[in-house]
Amino acid sequence: MSEDEREIRAGEYALGTLRGAERAAFERLLAGDPALREKVRLWAERLAPLGAGIAPVVPPPELWSRVEAAIAAPPASAVLPFPDRMGLEALRRSRARWRAGAIGAGSLAAALALAFGLERFLAPPAAQGTFIAAVNRGGDLPALLIRVDPRSGTVQVRPVAAETPQGHSLELWSVAAGAAPRSLGTLDDPAARHSLPQGVSPDGLTLAVSVEPKGGSPTGAPTGPVVYSGRLVREP
Amino acid sequence: MLSAARPLDASTLAAVARGDRAAFRALYDATAPKLFGIALRIVQDRALAEEVLQDVYLRVWRNAASYAPEAGEPLAWLSTIARYRAIDVKRQRREVLVGPNEDGQDWLDGVPDERNAEAAFVESDGLRRCLGRLEDTQRACVVLAYQDGLSREELAERFGRPVNTIKTWLHRGLNTLRACLDET
Numbered sequence: 372m373s374e375d376e377r378e379i380r381a382g383e384y385a386l387g388t389l390r391g392a393e394r395a396a397f398e399r400l401l402a403g404d405p406a407l408r409e410k411v412r413l414w415a416e417r418l419a420p421l422g423a424g425i426a427p428v429v430p431p432p433e434l435w436s437r438v439e440a441a442i443a444a445p446p447a448s449a450v451l452p453f454p455d456r457m458g459l460e461a462l463r464r465s466r467a468r469w470r471a472g473a474i475g476a477g478s479l480a481a482a483l484a485l486a487f488g489l490e491r492f493l494a495p496p497a498a499q500g501t502f503i504a505a506v507n508r509g510g511d512l513p514a515l516l517i518r519v520d521p522r523s524g525t526v527q528v529r530p531v532a533a534e535t536p537q538g539h540s541l542e543l544w545s546v547a548a549g550a551a552p553r554s555l556g557t558l559d560d561p562a563a564r565h566s567l568p569q570g571v572s573p574d575g576l577t578l579a580v581s582v583e584p585k586g587g588s589p590t591g592a593p594t595g596p597v598v599y600s601g602r603l604v605r606e607p
Numbered sequence: 608m609l610s611a612a613r614p615l616d617a618s619t620l621a622a623v624a625r626g627d628r629a630a631f632r633a634l635y636d637a638t639a640p641k642l643f644g645i646a647l648r649i650v651q652d653r654a655l656a657e658e659v660l661q662d663v664y665l666r667v668w669r670n671a672a673s674y675a676p677e678a679g680e681p682l683a684w685l686s687t688i689a690r691y692r693a694i695d696v697k698r699q700r701r702e703v704l705v706g707p708n709e710d711g712q713d714w715l716d717g718v719p720d721e722r723n724a725e726a727a728f729v730e731s732d733g734l735r736r737c738l739g740r741l742e743d744t745q746r747a748c749v750v751l752a753y754q755d756g757l758s759r760e761e762l763a764e765r766f767g768r769p770v771n772t773i774k775t776w777l778h779r780g781l782n783t784l785r786a787c788l789d790e791t
Contacts, residue, residue, distance in 0.1 A: 379778050382781040383777060383781070386749065387694045387752055388752045390698050390758045390759070391698070417734070417788050418749075419687070420731035420734040421750060421753040422683075424754060425641075426644050427640035427643070427644045428640060428643045428644040428647055430639050430660060434643075435639075437661050438635065438664045438665065441661055442631075442665060
Protein backbone atom coordinates (compact mmCIF):
# COMPACT_ATOMS: atom_id res chain seq x y z
CA MET A 372 0.00 0.00 0.00
CA SER A 373 1.39 3.41 -0.96
CA GLU A 374 1.72 6.14 1.63
CA ASP A 375 -1.25 7.98 0.07
CA GLU A 376 -3.35 4.84 0.24
CA ARG A 377 -2.38 4.28 3.86
CA GLU A 378 -3.38 7.83 4.66
CA ILE A 379 -6.75 7.59 2.97
CA ARG A 380 -7.50 4.14 4.39
CA ALA A 381 -6.73 5.49 7.86
CA GLY A 382 -9.06 8.42 7.17
CA GLU A 383 -11.86 6.14 6.04
CA TYR A 384 -11.35 3.92 9.05
CA ALA A 385 -11.63 6.89 11.42
CA LEU A 386 -14.64 8.11 9.49
CA GLY A 387 -16.21 4.66 9.79
CA THR A 388 -16.87 3.92 6.13
CA LEU A 389 -14.78 0.76 5.83
CA ARG A 390 -16.79 -2.36 6.33
CA GLY A 391 -16.70 -6.11 6.29
CA ALA A 392 -13.52 -7.78 5.11
CA GLU A 393 -11.86 -4.48 4.30
CA ARG A 394 -12.40 -3.18 7.80
CA ALA A 395 -11.21 -6.42 9.39
CA ALA A 396 -8.11 -6.47 7.18
CA PHE A 397 -7.31 -2.88 8.12
CA GLU A 398 -7.68 -3.70 11.82
CA ARG A 399 -5.22 -6.57 11.43
CA LEU A 400 -2.77 -4.17 9.80
CA LEU A 401 -3.29 -1.65 12.59
CA ALA A 402 -2.43 -4.19 15.25
CA GLY A 403 1.14 -4.47 14.02
CA ASP A 404 1.71 -0.98 12.67
CA PRO A 405 2.16 1.84 15.21
CA ALA A 406 2.69 4.44 12.43
CA LEU A 407 -0.68 3.53 10.95
CA ARG A 408 -2.28 3.76 14.39
CA GLU A 409 -0.86 7.26 14.70
CA LYS A 410 -2.44 8.18 11.35
CA VAL A 411 -5.83 6.94 12.56
CA ARG A 412 -5.43 8.88 15.80
CA LEU A 413 -4.66 12.07 13.86
CA TRP A 414 -7.69 11.52 11.65
CA ALA A 415 -9.91 10.95 14.67
CA GLU A 416 -8.62 14.23 16.07
CA ARG A 417 -9.23 16.11 12.82
CA LEU A 418 -12.78 14.79 12.53
CA ALA A 419 -13.75 14.97 16.21
CA PRO A 420 -15.39 18.43 15.92
CA LEU A 421 -18.03 16.79 13.71
CA GLY A 422 -19.32 15.11 16.86
CA ALA A 423 -20.42 18.47 18.21
CA GLY A 424 -23.47 18.30 15.97
CA ILE A 425 -24.86 15.25 17.70
CA ALA A 426 -27.48 16.08 20.30
CA PRO A 427 -27.06 14.42 23.70
CA VAL A 428 -29.87 12.08 24.72
CA VAL A 429 -30.34 11.22 28.38
CA PRO A 430 -30.19 7.43 28.76
CA PRO A 431 -32.80 5.69 30.92
CA PRO A 432 -31.94 5.83 34.64
CA GLU A 433 -31.73 2.04 34.94
CA LEU A 434 -28.80 1.98 32.53
CA TRP A 435 -26.53 3.12 35.35
CA SER A 436 -27.67 0.17 37.49
CA ARG A 437 -26.81 -2.17 34.63
CA VAL A 438 -23.37 -0.62 34.26
CA GLU A 439 -22.87 -0.91 38.01
CA ALA A 440 -23.91 -4.56 37.98
CA ALA A 441 -21.62 -5.19 35.02
CA ILE A 442 -18.54 -3.83 36.70
CA ALA A 443 -19.30 -5.79 39.86
CA ALA A 444 -19.54 -9.10 37.98
CA PRO A 445 -16.42 -11.03 37.06
CA PRO A 446 -15.68 -11.12 33.33
CA ALA A 447 -17.85 -13.69 31.57
CA SER A 448 -15.70 -16.73 30.99
CA ALA A 449 -17.70 -18.90 28.64
CA VAL A 450 -15.14 -18.13 26.00
CA LEU A 451 -14.77 -20.26 22.96
CA PRO A 452 -12.14 -18.67 20.76
CA PHE A 453 -13.33 -17.21 17.48
CA PRO A 454 -12.51 -16.98 14.72
CA ASP A 455 -10.65 -20.20 14.87
CA ARG A 456 -8.59 -22.15 12.46
CA MET A 457 -11.05 -24.55 10.97
CA GLY A 458 -10.16 -27.97 9.72
CA LEU A 459 -8.64 -31.11 11.11
CA GLU A 460 -7.44 -29.59 14.33
CA ALA A 461 -10.88 -28.22 15.10
CA LEU A 462 -12.48 -31.50 14.18
CA ARG A 463 -10.14 -33.41 16.40
CA ARG A 464 -10.96 -31.18 19.34
CA SER A 465 -14.64 -30.72 18.70
CA ARG A 466 -15.69 -33.30 21.29
CA ALA A 467 -13.63 -31.57 23.95
CA ARG A 468 -15.09 -28.28 22.83
CA TRP A 469 -18.62 -29.53 23.30
CA ARG A 470 -17.78 -30.58 26.80
CA ALA A 471 -16.08 -27.27 27.50
CA GLY A 472 -19.04 -25.45 26.02
CA ALA A 473 -21.51 -27.28 28.21
CA ILE A 474 -19.49 -26.58 31.34
CA GLY A 475 -18.64 -23.03 30.44
CA ALA A 476 -22.26 -22.24 29.85
CA GLY A 477 -22.83 -22.15 33.62
CA SER A 478 -20.92 -18.94 33.91
CA LEU A 479 -23.24 -17.40 31.41
CA ALA A 480 -25.42 -16.60 34.37
CA ALA A 481 -23.04 -13.70 34.80
CA ALA A 482 -23.53 -12.68 31.20
CA LEU A 483 -27.27 -12.87 31.66
CA ALA A 484 -27.09 -10.70 34.71
CA LEU A 485 -25.09 -8.23 32.67
CA ALA A 486 -27.68 -8.41 30.02
CA PHE A 487 -30.57 -7.60 32.34
CA GLY A 488 -33.27 -6.00 30.29
CA LEU A 489 -32.50 -8.04 27.22
CA GLU A 490 -36.11 -8.91 26.66
CA ARG A 491 -36.53 -5.52 25.10
CA PHE A 492 -34.59 -6.80 22.10
CA LEU A 493 -37.36 -9.17 21.40
CA ALA A 494 -40.57 -8.13 19.79
CA PRO A 495 -43.40 -8.67 20.47
CA PRO A 496 -43.18 -8.42 24.28
CA ALA A 497 -42.42 -11.71 25.92
CA ALA A 498 -45.31 -14.03 26.67
CA GLN A 499 -45.36 -15.81 30.02
CA GLY A 500 -43.59 -19.11 30.24
CA THR A 501 -41.00 -18.48 27.58
CA PHE A 502 -37.28 -19.07 27.86
CA ILE A 503 -34.45 -16.86 26.77
CA ALA A 504 -30.72 -17.33 26.25
CA ALA A 505 -28.12 -14.69 25.61
CA VAL A 506 -25.65 -16.60 23.50
CA ASN A 507 -22.15 -15.21 23.48
CA ARG A 508 -18.53 -16.01 23.13
CA GLY A 509 -17.37 -14.27 26.26
CA GLY A 510 -17.55 -10.71 25.05
CA ASP A 511 -19.59 -8.11 26.81
CA LEU A 512 -22.26 -8.09 24.16
CA PRO A 513 -24.28 -11.20 23.39
CA ALA A 514 -23.91 -12.47 19.84
CA LEU A 515 -27.41 -13.84 19.58
CA LEU A 516 -30.56 -13.75 21.61
CA ILE A 517 -32.64 -16.88 21.47
CA ARG A 518 -36.17 -17.18 22.74
CA VAL A 519 -38.06 -20.41 23.06
CA ASP A 520 -41.80 -20.72 23.47
CA PRO A 521 -42.38 -24.23 24.79
CA ARG A 522 -46.09 -24.17 24.04
CA SER A 523 -45.59 -23.73 20.31
CA GLY A 524 -42.13 -25.32 20.39
CA THR A 525 -40.74 -22.43 18.36
CA VAL A 526 -37.26 -21.06 18.63
CA GLN A 527 -36.70 -17.47 17.62
CA VAL A 528 -33.18 -16.20 16.97
CA ARG A 529 -32.31 -12.54 17.08
CA PRO A 530 -28.75 -11.74 16.02
CA VAL A 531 -26.98 -8.93 17.81
CA ALA A 532 -23.36 -9.26 16.86
CA ALA A 533 -22.92 -12.65 15.26
CA GLU A 534 -20.29 -13.06 12.59
CA THR A 535 -20.58 -15.71 9.90
CA PRO A 536 -17.23 -16.61 8.32
CA GLN A 537 -17.43 -16.28 4.57
CA GLY A 538 -18.54 -19.37 2.68
CA HIS A 539 -19.88 -21.01 5.82
CA SER A 540 -23.12 -21.28 7.74
CA LEU A 541 -23.79 -20.93 11.42
CA GLU A 542 -25.81 -23.86 12.73
CA LEU A 543 -27.83 -23.91 15.91
CA TRP A 544 -27.80 -26.99 18.16
CA SER A 545 -29.61 -28.05 21.27
CA VAL A 546 -27.32 -29.85 23.69
CA ALA A 547 -29.35 -31.70 26.29
CA ALA A 548 -27.44 -33.28 29.16
CA GLY A 549 -26.15 -36.72 28.25
CA ALA A 550 -27.45 -36.58 24.69
CA ALA A 551 -25.83 -35.91 21.34
CA PRO A 552 -26.28 -32.38 19.99
CA ARG A 553 -29.37 -32.05 17.78
CA SER A 554 -29.54 -29.58 14.95
CA LEU A 555 -32.18 -26.87 15.02
CA GLY A 556 -31.16 -25.64 11.58
CA THR A 557 -28.83 -23.05 10.14
CA LEU A 558 -29.06 -19.34 10.83
CA ASP A 559 -28.75 -18.42 7.14
CA ASP A 560 -32.28 -17.09 6.88
CA PRO A 561 -32.91 -14.43 9.50
CA ALA A 562 -36.66 -14.85 9.22
CA ALA A 563 -36.61 -18.62 9.78
CA ARG A 564 -38.27 -20.05 12.86
CA HIS A 565 -36.73 -23.14 14.33
CA SER A 566 -38.37 -25.91 16.29
CA LEU A 567 -37.21 -27.60 19.43
CA PRO A 568 -37.03 -31.42 19.11
CA GLN A 569 -40.00 -33.26 20.64
CA GLY A 570 -39.58 -34.12 24.30
CA VAL A 571 -36.70 -31.73 24.93
CA SER A 572 -37.28 -29.46 27.90
CA PRO A 573 -36.07 -25.92 27.38
CA ASP A 574 -35.38 -25.36 31.09
CA GLY A 575 -31.63 -25.04 31.49
CA LEU A 576 -31.05 -26.41 27.99
CA THR A 577 -27.72 -25.46 26.46
CA LEU A 578 -27.80 -24.01 23.00
CA ALA A 579 -24.69 -23.83 20.87
CA VAL A 580 -23.77 -22.41 17.50
CA SER A 581 -21.11 -24.02 15.33
CA VAL A 582 -19.44 -23.03 12.08
CA GLU A 583 -20.39 -25.46 9.33
CA PRO A 584 -19.99 -25.76 5.58
CA LYS A 585 -22.46 -23.59 3.67
CA GLY A 586 -25.94 -25.02 4.13
CA GLY A 587 -25.21 -26.84 7.37
CA SER A 588 -23.40 -29.86 8.70
CA PRO A 589 -23.30 -32.69 6.15
CA THR A 590 -23.22 -35.35 8.88
CA GLY A 591 -26.05 -34.27 11.15
CA ALA A 592 -23.54 -33.72 13.94
CA PRO A 593 -21.47 -30.60 14.47
CA THR A 594 -18.26 -30.72 12.46
CA GLY A 595 -16.85 -27.23 12.98
CA PRO A 596 -15.88 -25.31 16.09
CA VAL A 597 -18.52 -24.11 18.53
CA VAL A 598 -18.33 -20.35 18.40
CA TYR A 599 -21.21 -19.34 20.62
CA SER A 600 -23.07 -21.01 23.42
CA GLY A 601 -25.58 -20.13 26.07
CA ARG A 602 -28.14 -21.64 28.37
CA LEU A 603 -31.87 -21.04 28.35
CA VAL A 604 -33.37 -19.52 31.46
CA ARG A 605 -37.02 -18.91 32.22
CA GLU A 606 -37.97 -15.41 31.27
CA PRO A 607 -38.92 -13.32 34.29
CA MET B 608 -23.84 21.00 26.94
CA LEU B 609 -22.82 18.67 29.74
CA SER B 610 -24.51 18.65 33.08
CA ALA B 611 -21.29 17.83 34.83
CA ALA B 612 -21.51 18.00 38.60
CA ARG B 613 -17.76 18.37 38.64
CA PRO B 614 -15.33 19.19 35.91
CA LEU B 615 -14.28 16.26 33.83
CA ASP B 616 -10.58 16.01 33.17
CA ALA B 617 -7.73 13.54 33.02
CA SER B 618 -7.70 13.25 36.83
CA THR B 619 -11.21 11.78 36.76
CA LEU B 620 -10.00 9.01 34.47
CA ALA B 621 -6.93 8.49 36.61
CA ALA B 622 -9.23 8.03 39.62
CA VAL B 623 -11.39 5.58 37.65
CA ALA B 624 -8.24 3.65 36.76
CA ARG B 625 -7.55 3.31 40.52
CA GLY B 626 -11.00 1.80 40.99
CA ASP B 627 -12.69 4.91 42.42
CA ARG B 628 -16.41 4.26 41.94
CA ALA B 629 -17.49 7.78 42.84
CA ALA B 630 -15.25 9.10 40.09
CA PHE B 631 -16.69 6.52 37.72
CA ARG B 632 -20.20 7.66 38.56
CA ALA B 633 -19.20 11.28 37.98
CA LEU B 634 -17.66 10.31 34.65
CA TYR B 635 -20.84 8.47 33.68
CA ASP B 636 -23.10 11.35 34.65
CA ALA B 637 -21.00 13.81 32.73
CA THR B 638 -20.64 11.79 29.54
CA ALA B 639 -23.50 9.26 29.19
CA PRO B 640 -25.99 11.62 27.46
CA LYS B 641 -23.46 12.55 24.81
CA LEU B 642 -22.37 8.95 24.25
CA PHE B 643 -25.98 7.77 24.17
CA GLY B 644 -26.75 10.43 21.55
CA ILE B 645 -23.82 9.21 19.45
CA ALA B 646 -24.73 5.52 19.74
CA LEU B 647 -28.44 6.11 19.05
CA ARG B 648 -27.72 8.11 15.97
CA ILE B 649 -25.62 5.28 14.59
CA VAL B 650 -27.42 2.09 15.60
CA GLN B 651 -30.94 3.59 15.39
CA ASP B 652 -32.25 1.24 18.03
CA ARG B 653 -32.69 2.26 21.62
CA ALA B 654 -32.11 -1.13 23.23
CA LEU B 655 -29.04 -1.70 21.10
CA ALA B 656 -27.69 1.76 21.93
CA GLU B 657 -28.12 0.93 25.63
CA GLU B 658 -26.12 -2.26 25.11
CA VAL B 659 -23.42 -0.28 23.33
CA LEU B 660 -23.22 2.17 26.21
CA GLN B 661 -23.11 -0.54 28.84
CA ASP B 662 -20.30 -2.19 26.94
CA VAL B 663 -18.41 1.08 26.51
CA TYR B 664 -18.54 1.93 30.23
CA LEU B 665 -17.54 -1.59 31.18
CA ARG B 666 -14.51 -1.23 28.90
CA VAL B 667 -13.73 2.18 30.34
CA TRP B 668 -13.91 0.81 33.88
CA ARG B 669 -11.52 -2.01 33.01
CA ASN B 670 -9.21 0.00 30.77
CA ALA B 671 -9.22 3.54 32.14
CA ALA B 672 -5.52 3.15 32.84
CA SER B 673 -4.88 3.02 29.11
CA TYR B 674 -6.15 6.58 28.70
CA ALA B 675 -3.31 8.94 27.81
CA PRO B 676 -3.93 12.70 27.90
CA GLU B 677 -2.32 12.91 24.43
CA ALA B 678 -5.36 11.02 23.15
CA GLY B 679 -7.37 14.20 23.61
CA GLU B 680 -10.01 15.38 26.05
CA PRO B 681 -11.63 12.57 28.02
CA LEU B 682 -14.98 13.26 26.37
CA ALA B 683 -13.41 13.06 22.91
CA TRP B 684 -11.67 9.82 23.88
CA LEU B 685 -14.90 8.29 25.20
CA SER B 686 -16.83 9.52 22.16
CA THR B 687 -14.38 7.75 19.89
CA ILE B 688 -14.77 4.50 21.79
CA ALA B 689 -18.56 4.80 21.67
CA ARG B 690 -18.54 5.61 17.95
CA TYR B 691 -16.32 2.67 17.03
CA ARG B 692 -18.32 0.31 19.21
CA ALA B 693 -21.61 1.51 17.74
CA ILE B 694 -20.27 1.15 14.20
CA ASP B 695 -19.02 -2.37 15.01
CA VAL B 696 -22.43 -3.37 16.26
CA LYS B 697 -24.24 -1.74 13.37
CA ARG B 698 -22.01 -3.33 10.73
CA GLN B 699 -22.11 -6.81 12.23
CA ARG B 700 -25.82 -6.65 12.60
CA ARG B 701 -26.47 -5.35 9.11
CA GLU B 702 -24.11 -7.64 7.31
CA VAL B 703 -24.96 -10.93 8.84
CA LEU B 704 -28.64 -11.04 9.48
CA VAL B 705 -31.24 -8.44 10.04
CA GLY B 706 -33.96 -9.59 12.37
CA PRO B 707 -37.45 -9.78 10.93
CA ASN B 708 -38.98 -7.52 13.53
CA GLU B 709 -37.33 -4.15 13.58
CA ASP B 710 -38.40 -2.10 16.51
CA GLY B 711 -40.64 0.89 15.97
CA GLN B 712 -38.63 4.06 16.10
CA ASP B 713 -41.22 6.67 17.01
CA TRP B 714 -39.10 7.80 19.92
CA LEU B 715 -36.46 8.84 17.40
CA ASP B 716 -38.76 11.62 16.26
CA GLY B 717 -37.97 13.36 19.50
CA VAL B 718 -34.25 13.40 18.79
CA PRO B 719 -33.19 16.69 17.24
CA ASP B 720 -31.77 16.01 13.82
CA GLU B 721 -29.16 18.45 12.75
CA ARG B 722 -27.98 16.71 9.63
CA ASN B 723 -29.48 19.40 7.42
CA ALA B 724 -27.47 22.04 9.13
CA GLU B 725 -24.49 20.19 7.73
CA ALA B 726 -21.31 21.88 8.80
CA ALA B 727 -22.87 24.93 10.44
CA PHE B 728 -22.74 23.39 13.91
CA VAL B 729 -19.06 22.61 13.84
CA GLU B 730 -17.52 24.52 16.69
CA SER B 731 -13.98 24.23 15.45
CA ASP B 732 -13.21 27.15 13.15
CA GLY B 733 -10.51 25.19 11.38
CA LEU B 734 -12.69 22.23 10.48
CA ARG B 735 -15.64 24.44 9.51
CA ARG B 736 -13.47 26.50 7.19
CA CYS B 737 -11.92 23.41 5.66
CA LEU B 738 -15.29 21.66 5.22
CA GLY B 739 -16.27 24.76 3.28
CA ARG B 740 -13.64 23.91 0.69
CA LEU B 741 -15.28 20.58 -0.10
CA GLU B 742 -17.85 20.17 -2.83
CA ASP B 743 -21.36 19.85 -1.39
CA THR B 744 -21.66 16.14 -2.08
CA GLN B 745 -18.23 15.40 -0.62
CA ARG B 746 -19.04 17.36 2.51
CA ALA B 747 -22.43 15.63 2.92
CA CYS B 748 -20.76 12.21 2.59
CA VAL B 749 -18.15 12.99 5.23
CA VAL B 750 -20.68 14.40 7.69
CA LEU B 751 -23.21 11.57 7.19
CA ALA B 752 -20.51 8.93 7.52
CA TYR B 753 -19.21 10.44 10.73
CA GLN B 754 -22.47 11.24 12.44
CA ASP B 755 -24.78 8.49 11.22
CA GLY B 756 -22.16 5.80 10.74
CA LEU B 757 -23.15 5.28 7.09
CA SER B 758 -20.92 2.96 5.06
CA ARG B 759 -19.94 3.60 1.44
CA GLU B 760 -22.74 1.30 0.32
CA GLU B 761 -25.31 3.13 2.41
CA LEU B 762 -24.06 6.46 1.11
CA ALA B 763 -24.31 5.11 -2.44
CA GLU B 764 -27.92 4.22 -1.77
CA ARG B 765 -28.61 7.59 -0.20
CA PHE B 766 -27.17 9.54 -3.12
CA GLY B 767 -28.25 7.12 -5.84
CA ARG B 768 -24.69 6.83 -7.14
CA PRO B 769 -22.35 3.86 -7.62
CA VAL B 770 -20.17 2.86 -4.67
CA ASN B 771 -17.05 3.78 -6.64
CA THR B 772 -18.30 7.34 -7.05
CA ILE B 773 -18.85 7.58 -3.31
CA LYS B 774 -15.39 6.21 -2.71
CA THR B 775 -13.94 8.91 -4.96
CA TRP B 776 -15.96 11.63 -3.21
CA LEU B 777 -14.81 10.41 0.19
CA HIS B 778 -11.18 10.22 -0.88
CA ARG B 779 -11.19 13.68 -2.44
CA GLY B 780 -13.06 15.08 0.53
CA LEU B 781 -10.65 13.56 3.03
CA ASN B 782 -7.59 14.65 1.05
CA THR B 783 -8.84 18.23 0.80
CA LEU B 784 -9.66 18.26 4.52
CA ARG B 785 -6.27 16.99 5.53
CA ALA B 786 -4.36 19.36 3.28
CA CYS B 787 -6.42 22.28 4.54
CA LEU B 788 -6.24 21.36 8.26
CA ASP B 789 -2.55 20.58 8.20
CA GLU B 790 -1.57 23.85 6.53
CA THR B 791 -2.88 25.83 9.50
